[in-house]
Amino acid sequence: MGATKWSTAFGAAGLVLVAVAASATAQGQTPHARLAGRMVLTNADNGRTVPASSGGDVEIRLTHTRERGFTYTWTAPQSADSAVLGHASDATYPSGDATAVFHAASPGTATVTAQRRCLPDPGSLCPLLVETWKVTIEVK
Known part of the structure; x- marks a missing residue:
């Protein structure tokens, strides 16, 4: 399993942390977020x-x-x-x-x-x- 990248997004709901699986990208797949x-x-x-x-x-x-x-x-x-x-x-x-x-x-x-x-x-x-x-x- 590959490393996990974290990004932050600010919106109406406040701060949201989103994890995106880097291994999915490496395998040619579109990464999907997990909240x-x-x-x-x-x-x-x-x-x-x-x-x-x-x-x-x-x-x-x-x-x-x-x-x-x-x-x-x-x-x-x-x-x-x-x-x-x-x-x-x-x-x-x-x-x-x-x-x-x-x-x-x-x-x-x-x-x-x-x-x-x-x-x-x-x-x-x-x-x-x-x-x-x-x-x-x-x-x-």
Whole structure:
């Protein structure tokens, strides 16, 4: 196991310490943050398979993007197997961001998905495209 890097972030909630596993980067994986027993996944984790500990929480934080007169927004993430990864909370925001928290309830594998949709500026038309964000969580 590689070294752990610590970074600090100041926000509305105050000081937050975030541990990022350097070994994940070395193995070509997108590192995901762990906050006090809670794994945090973001847009960059799309397509990944990640381990989680039974009894822990998995938080998903998806952020909107804006490009060429379009805002791409997210639906609330959903677990495909609530027995493995139970829903604790979710929220969508006017900005287009979406969050969810799941509890790793029992050993097994569950996928979490969310959809990214386009919202056009006035006078623009969006491409008819819906993208899916997907992560596979292996609870041990």
